[in-house]
Amino acid sequence: MARKLYRSNHDKILGGVCGGIAEYFNIDVTWIRLLVLLLILLSRGFGILLYIGAVIIIPRDPVSKL
Numbered sequence: 001m002a003r004k005l006y007r008s009n010h011d012k013i014l015g016g017v018c019g020g021i022a023e024y025f026n027i028d029v030t031w032i033r034l035l036v037l038l039l040i041l042l043s044r045g046f047g048i049l050l051y052i053g054a055v056i057i058i059p060r061d062p063v064s065k066l
Contacts, residue, residue: 006061015055 008019011029018036022029040047 005058007055007058009061015051016060017051017054017058020058020061 003024005024006020007016008023008029009016011019011022013033018032019029022032025032036047036051039050043050
């Protein structure tokens, strides 16, 4: 069965993007959040636009894992 990238329903702070990426790659969500923060800081805010785009493009997880 093919894996699909979804925004997380249970491990989210803003949009669930970092939680979904962490679930997809099976790593700790803290590392993804640190990478996103680093991207935002190093790109002078362009990372925020990428994050907002990811919230819009990546669908929510249809199966709630609560």
